[in-house]
Amino acid sequence: MGDARKFVGLDVGGTTMKAAVVDGDGRAAPAISLPTRPERGQDAGLATMAEAIRRAAAAAGVALDDVTAIGVATPGMMDIERGLILDPPNLKPWRNLEVPRHVSAMFGGKPVAFQNDANAAALGEFWVGAGREFASMVLFTLGTGVGGGIVLGGQVLEGAHSHGGEIGHLRIELPDRGRLCGCGRRGCLEAYASATAVVARTRETLENVATPSGLRQLLHADDGRGLTSEAIFDAAAAGDAVAQRVVADTAFYLGLGASALIATVDPEAIVFAGGMVAAGPPFLDAIRANVHRYALDYPAERVTIRYATLGSDAGFIGAAATAKALADAA
Amino acid sequence: MGDARKFVGLDVGGTTMKAAVVDGDGRAAPAISLPTRPERGQDAGLATMAEAIRRAAAAAGVALDDVTAIGVATPGMMDIERGLILDPPNLKPWRNLEVPRHVSAMFGGKPVAFQNDANAAALGEFWVGAGREFASMVLFTLGTGVGGGIVLGGQVLEGAHSHGGEIGHLRIELPDRGRLCGCGRRGCLEAYASATAVVARTRETLENVATPSGLRQLLHADDGRGLTSEAIFDAAAAGDAVAQRVVADTAFYLGLGASALIATVDPEAIVFAGGMVAAGPPFLDAIRANVHRYALDYPAERVTIRYATLGSDAGFIGAAATAKALADAA
Numbered sequence: 001m002g003d004a005r006k007f008v009g010l011d012v013g014g015t016t017m018k019a020a021v022v023d024g025d026g027r028a029a030p031a032i033s034l035p036t037r038p039e040r041g042q043d044a045g046l047a048t049m050a051e052a053i054r055r056a057a058a059a060a061g062v063a064l065d066d067v068t069a070i071g072v073a074t075p076g077m078m079d080i081e082r083g084l085i086l087d088p089p090n091l092k093p094w095r096n097l098e099v100p101r102h103v104s105a106m107f108g109g110k111p112v113a114f115q116n117d118a119n120a121a122a123l124g125e126f127w128v129g130a131g132r133e134f135a136s137m138v139l140f141t142l143g144t145g146v147g148g149g150i151v152l153g154g155q156v157l158e159g160a161h162s163h164g165g166e167i168g169h170l171r172i173e174l175p176d177r178g179r180l181c182g183c184g185r186r187g188c189l190e191a192y193a194s195a196t197a198v199v200a201r202t203r204e205t206l207e208n209v210a211t212p213s214g215l216r217q218l219l220h221a222d223d224g225r226g227l228t229s230e231a232i233f234d235a236a237a238a239g240d241a242v243a244q245r246v247v248a249d250t251a252f253y254l255g256l257g258a259s260a261l262i263a264t265v266d267p268e269a270i271v272f273a274g275g276m277v278a279a280g281p282p283f284l285d286a287i288r289a290n291v292h293r294y295a296l297d298y299p300a301e302r303v304t305i306r307y308a309t310l311g312s313d314a315g316f317i318g319a320a321a322t323a324k325a326l327a328d329a330a
Numbered sequence: 331m332g333d334a335r336k337f338v339g340l341d342v343g344g345t346t347m348k349a350a351v352v353d354g355d356g357r358a359a360p361a362i363s364l365p366t367r368p369e370r371g372q373d374a375g376l377a378t379m380a381e382a383i384r385r386a387a388a389a390a391g392v393a394l395d396d397v398t399a400i401g402v403a404t405p406g407m408m409d410i411e412r413g414l415i416l417d418p419p420n421l422k423p424w425r426n427l428e429v430p431r432h433v434s435a436m437f438g439g440k441p442v443a444f445q446n447d448a449n450a451a452a453l454g455e456f457w458v459g460a461g462r463e464f465a466s467m468v469l470f471t472l473g474t475g476v477g478g479g480i481v482l483g484g485q486v487l488e489g490a491h492s493h494g495g496e497i498g499h500l501r502i503e504l505p506d507r508g509r510l511c512g513c514g515r516r517g518c519l520e521a522y523a524s525a526t527a528v529v530a531r532t533r534e535t536l537e538n539v540a541t542p543s544g545l546r547q548l549l550h551a552d553d554g555r556g557l558t559s560e561a562i563f564d565a566a567a568a569g570d571a572v573a574q575r576v577v578a579d580t581a582f583y584l585g586l587g588a589s590a591l592i593a594t595v596d597p598e599a600i601v602f603a604g605g606m607v608a609a610g611p612p613f614l615d616a617i618r619a620n621v622h623r624y625a626l627d628y629p630a631e632r633v634t635i636r637y638a639t640l641g642s643d644a645g646f647i648g649a650a651a652t653a654k655a656l657a658d659a660a
Contacts, residue, residue: 077628086628136490150594157482159596160466161629169593169626171586173504185624256501263499264480264594266489294515296499298407298416299491 009320014090029060071323122149124318255290339650344420359390401653452479454648585620
């Protein structure tokens with residue numbers, strides 16, 4: 001017996017928001033996208049959210065009255081329990097915005113669930129993606145930063161202060177020596193293993209060593225805009241020595257991060273998402289080798305390490321999962 | 331309305347086992363202790379456990395027939411779900427011992443719950459100790475090693491492979507530079523902040539610096555047996571410069587460990603237990619200052635950091651809590 005209830009999942013990013021109708025079994029109808037344009041302010045942002053939700057319903061051929069609940073995921077610091085975005089760096093000038101209350105009001109009081117975007121992506125992968133056969137899962141999302149989410153027995157670990165699963169800020173190097181992180185502190189995993197950090201480390205390596213590398217061309221042309229983490233992973237696959245060193249170090253840092261999750265949460269599965277997924281099996285094997293080297297033997301031998309499968313759909317599918325959980329709890 | 335059901339909690343340590351009757355509200359009757367003597371083998375060990383349980387019931391004036399369930403906590407690696415001690419370093423030569431099955435058989439099939447000792451201590455503090463007013467709590471237990479337990483919503487985080495809360499093996503220094511840990515790897519918190527590590531770091535400091543210190547006397551007399559973590563914390567309180575440096579570093583390492591827990595679990599409270607509790611408020615303040623410096627601001631400002639209150643009773647009280655949970659689930 002399938003769960004035919006309809007939910008709308010909306011994933012609000014700094015650049016784009018993406019939404020779709022998702023049924024109670026996690027099957028998504030075609031998704032729609034709209035530019036977020038946070039600089040136009042909160043009211044415009046809320047109107048765009050409403051428009052995205054309406055278009056998602058239309059794309060699925062579902063009347064809004066037939067939608068059981070809506071789930072919204074947003075980036076940045078929030079108070080999940082109070083339903084509040086606090087001060088999201090990617091959604092300036094939004095501040096202290098009660099997203100679920102406003103969205104609910106725009107849809108006649110329909111139940112609206114709310115979650116952090118990385119937590120939502122973790123829930124999505126847990127529900128119908130890379131984590132679907134496990135009882136517990138940790139997601140690392142590698143992008144501008146390193147985000148994450150911890151799912152235990154079907155529930156995302158929100159934490160007492162909405163900071164559960166902020167695993168980009170696990171420290172892998174002592175704070176007096178570590179690389180500077182966007183959080184203002186030193187040594188966080190994010191300062192080593194985000195896509196941004198991979199580019200920064202490559203740039204530094206190219207500036208500090210004489211090793212021949214095709215990446216130098218990218219560094220010196222067009223203000224270095226071509227030096228992306230994708231280009232670096234591609235160069236590594238093609239045998240570029242500098243790129244291979246950077247990628248090997250990245251697998252080392254991610255292996256340390258995964259080891260810390262094993263020593264705290266000891267999940268059944270650890271899943272990696274983001275652009276680096278394109279690096280394919282060898283990168284994942286390198287992460288696994290580091291986990292075997294640096295984590296406690298017994299869980300390291302048993303944990304499943306794999307790539308995410310939902311791509312950028314994970315966020316709205318997970319947002320729909322929070323809507324379903326809200327409806328189930330009602 | 332109190333919960334008058336009677337449980338027996340038994341905490342098996344490498345040297346001593348301790349047991350008491352605990353009622354359903356966490357009130358403990360007088361505890362009894364017996365030497366564990368693991369070297370006499372598993373059968374003798376199981377017989378001693380049975381004797382401890384009988385004596386605990388007698389000390390409380392409770393008939394064994396009136397005991398609802400028994401909880402047993404043991405140290406070392408185990409498979410909690412299968413009810414198995416695997417290969418505990420402190421209970422040699424015990425190996426692959428099905429503790430709850432055997433104990434249950436010795437008491438006519440009475441329900442027997444089973445838990446790791448550090449997890450049990452965390453449950454005990456959560457139930458009626460330092461964590462009793464919180465919904466989530468992490469315990470750091472500082473002894474020969476650094477143990478721990480994570481309690482979320484009343485349940486201990488056992489992990490998929492019984493390694494949840496192995497927070498002594500959070501790495502605070504890169505593995506190529508870190509201090510050697512008992513687990514065979516480098517850089518684990520345990521290699522810096524256990525009582526054993528505090529003594530080792532003090533010894534190294536005394537050997538490497540010329541700073542005058544009363545601790546030198548302890549180092550050179552009686553094979554250095556007087557150089558205990560207690561003596562070091564006492565010397566720090568009395569103004570000894572070497573001891574103060576070691577204690578400040580210990581607070582730094584524990585602050586890093588606590589920061590990692592904040593970035594993963596984000597608990598309401600972090601509780602420290604073990605001999606270092608005797609160091610009093612200044613040591614706890616130093617840990618707090620490091621958490622404020624090195625953890626994410628929002629949760630760091632809100633988390634409660636305090637000492638444990640149950641001392642060595644936490645283990646058997648927590649073991650009784652697992653017995654209660656087993657009975658409640660039946």
